[in-house]
Amino acid sequence: MQYINPELLIEIDEKKEAIENFDLAACVRRFLETESNAHSNLIDDSTLTNGAQDSVTITQRMKKKLIEQQEEEERVTLENLTNAWKWAIANYNGELNRRFVEEVARQIEPERADVRRGYRTENVSIRGEEVMLPPRYEKVHGMMEELFLEVYTGDMHPIEKAALVHFHIVRIHPFTEGNGRTSRLLQNLLLRYEGYAPATIKSTEKREYFTLLRKAMDAYKQRRGDGNGGYGRSYIDNLERGGVSIEERAFFDYLAEKVKDEFTRAEAILQTLSEYKLTLTRVKERTFIFEIKRALDGYFRAGHIGNARLTDSKSGVYIIKGDIQESNIGEIVSQIGTKTSGTLIKYSVKRIK
Numbered sequence: 001m002q003y004i005n006p007e008l009l010i011e012i013d014e015k016k017e018a019i020e021n022f023d024l025a026a027c028v029r030r031f032l033e034t035e036s037n038a039h040s041n042l043i044d045d046s047t048l049t050n051g052a053q054d055s056v057t058i059t060q061r062m063k064k065k066l067i068e069q070q071e072e073e074e075r076v077t078l079e080n081l082t083n084a085w086k087w088a089i090a091n092y093n094g095e096l097n098r099r100f101v102e103e104v105a106r107q108i109e110p111e112r113a114d115v116r117r118g119y120r121t122e123n124v125s126i127r128g129e130e131v132m133l134p135p136r137y138e139k140v141h142g143m144m145e146e147l148f149l150e151v152y153t154g155d156m157h158p159i160e161k162a163a164l165v166h167f168h169i170v171r172i173h174p175f176t177e178g179n180g181r182t183s184r185l186l187q188n189l190l191l192r193y194e195g196y197a198p199a200t201i202k203s204t205e206k207r208e209y210f211t212l213l214r215k216a217m218d219a220y221k222q223r224r225g226d227g228n229g230g231y232g233r234s235y236i237d238n239l240e241r242g243g244v245s246i247e248e249r250a251f252f253d254y255l256a257e258k259v260k261d262e263f264t265r266a267e268a269i270l271q272t273l274s275e276y277k278l279t280l281t282r283v284k285e286r287t288f289i290f291e292i293k294r295a296l297d298g299y300f301r302a303g304h305i306g307n308a309r310l311t312d313s314k315s316g317v318y319i320i321k322g323d324i325q326e327s328n329i330g331e332i333v334s335q336i337g338t339k340t341s342g343t344l345i346k347y348s349v350k351r352i353k
Contacts (some may be wrong), residue, residue: 280316
């Protein structure tokens with residue numbers, strides 16, 4: 001069954017192939033993944049709703065307190081999401097199962113006892129402009145097993161697998177809380193495993209995202225009749241080619257377009273990165289050489305894209321590539337000299353690219 005426009009998938013694969021020719025592609029991808037998690041954290045409903053902000057009864061003091069509370073909650077949830085992402089990367093072996101998915105959800109919602117217990121044992125609703133009822137809790141385990149089976153036994157493109165996981169985890173709603181963040185994390189985990197950029201849905205795009213998602217879920221429910229509703233429209237009238245509804249295809253294509261957009265961004269970022277040759281002059285203490293290397297590594301770990309290679313560890317020659325300026329390199333070298341011996345280290349920087 002074809003879930004995503006095949007021409008779009010070919011276009012994405014061509015971009016993926018082009019990106020892989022760059023030696024800093026992995027650094028850029030990690031940057032995009034971190035950014036994607038930050039957006040995912042902001043997509044779901046926050047404590048301070050639009051209704052609360054617009055209320056005529058709320059005081060400025062109350063509003064300030066609510067905003068502070070929201071900011072703290074966002075900080076905590078992003079920290080949880082980041083920890084879950086790190087755990088998932090370290091433990092994913094190429095196949096999802098119940099134990100793995102439940103652990104990801106626990107990492108995302110560590111304070112929720114009902115989530116720590118695993119799949120939900122009660123019925124829930126999906127909030128939004130219109131309340132939606134996901135399948136009854138008795139059906140959750142069976143539906144999740146069907147999802148795993150379809151994803152890992154079907155002949156699908158990796159992006160289709162990731163999109164299916166995203167869509168069906170939200171649709172099934174296996175947990176009492178955190179389903180959206182869990183679904184998007186697992187989607188991007190599958191994409192990462194296959195060497196693809198994340199499907200980043202920006203927080204400013206959440207209205208479009210939720211509209212497409214809800215239409216796709218409604219269409220799926222009506223054509224399959226295995227949710228809490230039946231067939232509302234003619235099966236034939238609601239289908240496009242390949243047995244997938246027009247609304248489902250629109251949502252899956254939307255996610256694929258997001259992957260394509262991130263590859264386009266990655267190409268642009270890689271084209272703008274600079275390359276320098278740093279040469280130390282008559283360094284007496286070789287500890288300086290390695291201190292500078294560690295400081296450069298720290299610079300790139302702190303949210304910057306790039307790396308530094310020590311090509312001559314005896315005299316101190318480095319090749320530095322990334323979003324770094326000559327002035328940044330000078331500051332790092334000077335700080336190491338001042339901190340280590342209180343003297344200036346002589347050096348030269350030559351721009352290669």
